[in-house]
Amino acid sequence: MSKDFREIYFDKQLKLEGYYFEGVSQSFPNHFHDYYVIGFVEKGKRNLTCNTLEYEVNPGDFLLFNPFDSHGCTQVEALDLTYRAINVSIERMREIITTITGKEELVKFTKPILKLPKIDELFLLLHQLILENKDDLNREELLYFFIDALIAHAADIKIEEIAFSEASKENLLLAKSYLEKNFASTVSLEELSRRCHLNKYTLIRYFTKYFGVTPYQYLQTIRIKEAKELLSNGKELLSISLKVGFSDQSHFTRVFKSLIGITPKQYQGIFKQ
Structure with missing residues (x-):
């Protein structure tokens, strides 16, 4: 039997709860x-009752409960549950949906259990960042992308395509310029949205379409570009990581390796030969 482990965190920026259960046998x-x-659901099987209907829950299933949906579950075959979830208040969901659709409305999930393989990784990355309280800009981008995808696959409302004008392109260039000038600072989606006169969802969606990367990905690319210049001049790794906007050296190393394929130390080594 796995050790029963439970963790919960309230994300003040995203205004929602994230929790993680591992090795849980409780009904x-x-x-x-x-x-x-x-x-x-990452591991385990459950018999689920939701609004008087019965379902079987398996690994890889999303569970989607609307407010006031009655539900309960029991373990199957002594297979302990490993489960990640986010709780979103009605008011917060209304804010998110309004930003995405431009209309003050609420979403209703049409089924309590769904396989959504195309957005599994998106959710898992978002959830991990919520529990770790890391990468503010990335967390908020992922939240909007995830809810957008969830609406498309599992909800009773449709998202209409937002008209994209020449003025919108100019606003995106303002966002790009702001990231280039402020890469060493903490950049929030709120501030970026205000600077370029686009709402958050429109900004991240069309920035990604226009430039091929999200604002967060563009910011990280600029930071690594600047870091490479400093590394070639023999600066210390900790000093470089802080100078280009990373909160610590380990985060800098992870991002550098993910984009360049080698660590900052390995890259710096080529200039010492």
Whole structure:
């Protein structure tokens, strides 16, 4: 039997809860919440009852509960549950949906269990960053991308394509310029949105379409470009990581290796030969 481990975190920036269960055998009696629950099952099997209907839950399933959906579950075959979820209040979900659709409306999930393989990784990365409280800009981008994808596959509303004008392109260039000038600072989606006169969802969606990367990815690329110049001049790794906008050296090393394929130390070594 796995060790029962449970972790919960409230993300003040995203204004939602993230929680993680590992090795849980507990049954949950029929109950409901006054918020949305978006969960993902990594391991284990469950018999689920939701709004009087019965379902079988397996690894790789998303669980989607609307506010006041009654639900409960029991373990199957002594297979302990490993499960990740986010809880989103009605008010917060309305804010997110309004930003995405431009309309003050609420989403209703049409089924409590779905396989959504195209957005598994998106959710898992978002969830991990919530628990670690890391990469503010990346977290918020991922939240909008994930909810957008979830609406497309599992909800009762449709997202209409937003008209993209020449003025919008100019606004995107303002965002790009701001990132280039402020790469060494903490950049928030709120500030970037205000600077380029686009709402958050429109900004990240069309920035990605126009430049081929998200604002966060563009910011990281600029930071690594600047870091390479400093590395070639023999600067210390810790000093470089802080100078180009990373909170610590280990984060700098991870991002550098993910983009360049080698560590900063290895890259710096080629200039010492």
